[in-house]
Amino acid sequence: MKKLIxxxxxxxxxxxxxxxxxxxxxxxxxxxxxxxxxxxxQFMIRGYxxxxxxxxxNDDETESSYVGSAFAPIxxxxxxxxxxxxxxxxxxxEGNELEVGLEYADVMxxxxxxxxVRAGKFLLPFGTFMERLHPAWINRLPTTPLGYGHDGxxxxxxxxxxxxxxxxxxxxxxxxAVYSTNGPRLKDGSEEPEEAGxxxxxxxxxxxxxxxxxxxxxxxxxxxxxxxxxFSTYSTSKVGNRDSxxxxxxxxxxxxxxSFVKQIPALGGFVDIKGQYNNSDIDDAxxxxxxxxxxxxxxxxxxxxxxxxxxxxxxSYRPTMAESDFMKKLEFVGRYSNFNAPxxxxxxxQSEQYAFGLNYWLTWRSVIKIAYQTTDSVGGHDGGGITxxxxxxxxxxx
Amino acid sequence: MKxxxxxFIAGIVxxxxxxxxxxxxxxxxxxxxxxxxxxxxxxxxxxxxxxGEACNRCHLAPSPADYNDTDWETISLHMRxxxxxxxxxxxxxxxxxxxxx
Numbered sequence: 001m002k003k004l005i006x007x008x009x010x011x012x013x014x015x016x017x018x019x020x021x022x023x024x025x026x027x028x029x030x031x032x033x034x035x036x037x038x039x040x041x042q043f044m045i046r047g048y049x050x051x052x053x054x055x056x057x058n059d060d061e062t063e064s065s066y067v068g069s070a071f072a073p074i075x076x077x078x079x080x081x082x083x084x085x086x087x088x089x090x091x092x093x094e095g096n097e098l099e100v101g102l103e104y105a106d107v108m109x110x111x112x113x114x115x116x117v118r119a120g121k122f123l124l125p126f127g128t129f130m131e132r133l134h135p136a137w138i139n140r141l142p143t144t145p146l147g148y149g150h151d152g153x154x155x156x157x158x159x160x161x162x163x164x165x166x167x168x169x170x171x172x173x174x175x176x177a178v179y180s181t182n183g184p185r186l187k188d189g190s191e192e193p194e195e196a197g198x199x200x201x202x203x204x205x206x207x208x209x210x211x212x213x214x215x216x217x218x219x220x221x222x223x224x225x226x227x228x229x230x231f232s233t234y235s236t237s238k239v240g241n242r243d244s245x246x247x248x249x250x251x252x253x254x255x256x257x258x259s260f261v262k263q264i265p266a267l268g269g270f271v272d273i274k275g276q277y278n279n280s281d282i283d284d285a286x287x288x289x290x291x292x293x294x295x296x297x298x299x300x301x302x303x304x305x306x307x308x309x310x311x312x313x314x315x316s317y318r319p320t321m322a323e324s325d326f327m328k329k330l331e332f333v334g335r336y337s338n339f340n341a342p343x344x345x346x347x348x349x350q351s352e353q354y355a356f357g358l359n360y361w362l363t364w365r366s367v368i369k370i371a372y373q374t375t376d377s378v379g380g381h382d383g384g385g386i387t388x389x390x391x392x393x394x395x396x397x398x
Numbered sequence: 399m400k401x402x403x404x405x406f407i408a409g410i411v412x413x414x415x416x417x418x419x420x421x422x423x424x425x426x427x428x429x430x431x432x433x434x435x436x437x438x439x440x441x442x443x444x445x446x447x448x449x450g451e452a453c454n455r456c457h458l459a460p461s462p463a464d465y466n467d468t469d470w471e472t473i474s475l476h477m478r479x480x481x482x483x484x485x486x487x488x489x490x491x492x493x494x495x496x497x498x499x
């Protein structure tokens with residue numbers, strides 16, 4: 001038995017030594033003179049993440065917490081030069097829970113040089129903020145402007161089909177997008193009375209067979225592509241549930257956006273101006289308010305002109321032509337935004353917000369953001385008042 | 399609201415029809431490089447210039463060295479669609495990124 005083990009060991013060690021000594025790697029598929037040939041099918045994981053410290057204070061209290069640790073991987077499957085699948089997951093730690101969301105998942109096919117079709121769940125080109133500018137490593141401030149997010153009036157994504165493309169006009173250029181989605185759903189107040197009349201855009205199944213239609217036209221009038229003016233619309237004839245009294249309530253939304261980005265030698269750096277105005281007009285409807293009187297619940301009907309709007313304008317400046325390397329990586333940001341929800345609604349609100357930030361760009365896709373923000377509200381979920389916030393965030397794209 | 403909705407739908411249909419007609423009636427399927435005469439008179443912008451202009455519209459322009467040629471092909475296709483860039487822009491930007499990485 002011992003002889004057999006010794007023989008096996010001698011054979012094994014000898015084989016390894018021989019292999020290591022005389023292998024010239026000729027049979028390997030990859031050599032220095034013959035590089036591997038990449039396949040046409042490609043898979044990439046890109047995305048972004050961010051984390052930070054938020055300190056918020058109002059008249060009553062101050063809250064400070066490390067937040068974020070958000071992780072948003074983007075999966076790209078390139079099947080050919082014309083066919084691509086994209087999907088973004090979002091993992092966010094919020095309220096002591098891990099929230100997972102599917103931001104978008106769609107397939108795209110380039111039909112010709114001016115037209116691409118997309119289908120699935122995609123970011124809606126309603127203005128530019130939600131489609132292009134909201135990722136943490138792109139957004140110049142740690143927060144979003146008023147009018148976006150959970151209680152916002154601007155739709156961010158939808159499930160449907162879209163055609164988009166761009167035309168070169170010999171200097172100026174024009175881009176367009178037209179789409180149809182399941183559309184929004186009207187909150188009728190049966191579940192959340194304080195939100196009766198709001199639109200809920202996360203409508204994964206159509207509640208009334210009435211599709212929403214929308215589109216955006218963007219014009220870049222100058223040959224240097226520094227300026228873009230966009231007009232977006234989003235409309236549906238029905239937002240209420242089928243066979244409900246709200247079925248025929250319609251909605252019409254529009255947005256105007258503006259962008260100017262240019263390196264101006266006289267100012268020694270990049271100037272970046274962005275702005276967007278959103279308007280939402282929903283047909284008037286009658287909702288029911290339940291309140292207690294003398295220990296008994298009483299129902300009261302009420303209605304209001306369901307028109308909301310929001311606006312933001314942002315100016316940032318990067319002294320990229322400064323002599324100091326440190327200065328070149330700095331960015332100064334200021335943003336104003338406001339939000340007006342309808343008078344008479346349970347969610348009536350008038351808010352104004354100012355935000356100022358100082359960013360330090362470690363690389364083109366990694367930034368440390370320090371910002372101060374003050375919001376003055378009347379009404380809204382928190383009852384209004386002045387809220388001040390101080391933020392330090394680190395965002396990274398990959 | 400119904401009238402606005404009908405006008406809006408008509409507008410969308412017109413926009414859609416116009417885009418289909420114009421894009422499908424184009425005689426060129428692919429972007430072709432400029433002629434020597436155009437190059438001499440600097441009529442066309444370089445890929446590097448377009449990279450600086452188009453990318454900076456949303457985010458800081460990426461370093462060409464951060465990805466290899468194959469990755470840039472995937473990223474270029476993705477950005478072409480997401481940022482609604484013209485074929486000429488993305489073709490020249492992709493060529494620049496591949497040449498400079």
